[in-house]
Amino acid sequence: MTDIKAFNNKVLDIDLTTQSVSIREISAKVRRLYIGGKGLALKLLHDYIKPRIDPLSPDNILVMMTGPTAGTTAPSGNRFTVMCKSPLTGIFAASYVGGKFGISLKKSGYDGIMIRGRSPMPVAIHIENGNVTIRDASDSWGMDTVDFQESRKDEGDWVVIGPAGENLVKFSVIASDKRVAGRCGMGAVMGSKNLKGIVAQGNRKVVVADPDRFQKALKIARKKVRAHDNTGRRLRELGTAQNVRAFGSASIMPVRNFSKSRFAGMEDISAERIRDQHKVKNHGCPGCPIQCGRIGKFNNRELISPEYETIALMGSNLMVGNLNTIAEWNDRLNRLGLDSISTGGVIGFAMELTEKGMLKSDLKFGDSVNIDKTIEDIAYRRGLGDELAEGVKRFSEKYGGEDFANHVKGLEIAGYDPRGCSGQGLGYATANCGATHLSGATHAVETDPLGGGEKSYLSPHGTKAKAHFVVFLQNIMEMTNSAIFCLQTQYPFLEENPAYKYTPKPILRFVMRNLPVIALATTDLSDYCALMSGLMGYKIGRKELYQVGDRIFNLERYMNCREGISKKDDTLPRRMLTDVGENGWASVELDTMLKKYYRLRGWDENGRPTAKVLDRLSILY
Ligand code: SF4
Incomplete structure (x- = not known):
């Protein structure tokens, strides 16, 4: 070649x-x-x-x-x-x-x-x-x-x-x-x-293999990005913080270290509040037509407007409903170099331990006073901050509270509570790096973030079609993260196609829930294929592209199995499996979904990719 x-x-x-x-x-x-x-x-x-x-x-x-x-x-x-x-x-x-x-x-x-x-x-x-x-x-x-x-x-x-x-x-x-x-x-x-x-x-030029073909694909892709309500309007206007209203009302936003399903201060930390009161302007990655990031005025300072994940983990999760405060913390976290999801996760966990008398600290839900100092202490590893800097898993090994230590494989859970979107629970349990939302974002089809209250495509609860969607979306994300298309392109590229756009939603919903194999096999990946063929100079079809994602996911699983990962690690915190007494929550039937998931992946009963899978995907050639 x-x-x-x-x-x-x-x-x-x-x-x-x-x-x-x-x-x-x-x-x-x-x-x-x-x-x-x-x-x-x-x-x-x-x-x-x-x-x-x-x-x-x-x-x-x-x-x-x-x-x-x-x-x-x-x-x-x-x-x-x-x-x-x-x-x-x-x-x-x-x-x-x-x-x-x-x-x-x-x-x-x-x-x-x-x-x-x-x-x-x-x-x-x-x-x-x-x-x-x-x-x-x-x-x-x-x-x-x-x-x-x-x-x-x-x-x-x-x-x-x-x-x-x-x-x-x-x-x-x-x-x-x-x-x-x-x-x-x-x-x-x-x-x-x-x-x-x-x-x-540097000033070298990137050589595009087939400029005409690429330009043609680009024209179609840009039109779809502009036409889709999320990428053409909502993300520019509201950013990822638009999820606060959508996921807050769907009971999947983290509240009080994931112990509650609703936060009374939701409107105070919403994207609409940011838009209306904080004089935002857009920014984003170079060359991106969407520009989903925003900079705004908070406490009379020009600061980066916090993303959904930061608002969720440092806001509702800690019971703090003040956008100025969250934006100031966001600035400190970025400057010091701390992940806002894990920082919010570990502080929320310490708050609950303190409340239960298992830890002596000044940290208290709803009280923002000690959080500034705790952020600094984590970054400089001072006092309790030195232990918090190890993350939720290690902290729970010292202080207890494993049942409400919200992590998977050691990674703190992102801003989507799986009791309101069970497929996302399967996604967290099986994602190669732990509880990330960036490996098969199934919550997006189990809730209705853009639909203005219409029903979601998949039921938020139960097991039907969940394993199929998790496998598919994980593979698609591996592919887009290797070709490097921002995940936001999935909205226009997968949804701005005639079959999807013009089929009545009840029919789409029926097919997705009852015939997932057909729904997923016919999902249109033609924009990704066309752009990449134009860029790289060989014809890359849907099957090959999907298989790239499948290969990458399986190679990483194989490497993690070498590190000791197996079925025992494909789980969720006990709180998420048993504590379902809140509005909008149901138990995550993980075992049922996991069995199906392993079967679809072709893994053995202990979660290891079989020789047949490794061979089929030319891994270890
Ligand atoms: S590439 Fe993605 S993250 Fe970056 S500005 Fe565009 S939409 Fe936002």
């Missing part, structure tokens, strides 16, 4: 222990099996990382990887993937982030970068048009992510860690412009390598 276009087909491999730099060529065969982004990052981790290493040791490899879309005009494609073995969960994890770094890395001549080893002192990596230098960064150690990027923006586009990453907080992030690679402690891995930041700049 000839070279695949839209890539440089080169990945930097930097060893910070020996300060050596080499280049790895990516073959067309590997490219076709894994594309780029998450898929290629995972394949490199599989090939170069030894099983059972300590995530904070020099043996861990941090990979940053772009997709074919980076540096082109493909909609919402300039994000990139960060992957490594997570210090929070001890298994493999990926995080996705915007900012300009991915484009600059690609334009400097590399599709991605692997970083291994550990520097003896703080350093920064400089990449400029193919040249790489490793420079002393001792004078920047301790700076927050915003001040650092602001003071050194002349040097190019940065990814950087804040004090939390330097102090090896297990849920610290990597910042890229105003966005963060937020989950699973990527910042701590960078900190463990004594790497403060990486800057890239």
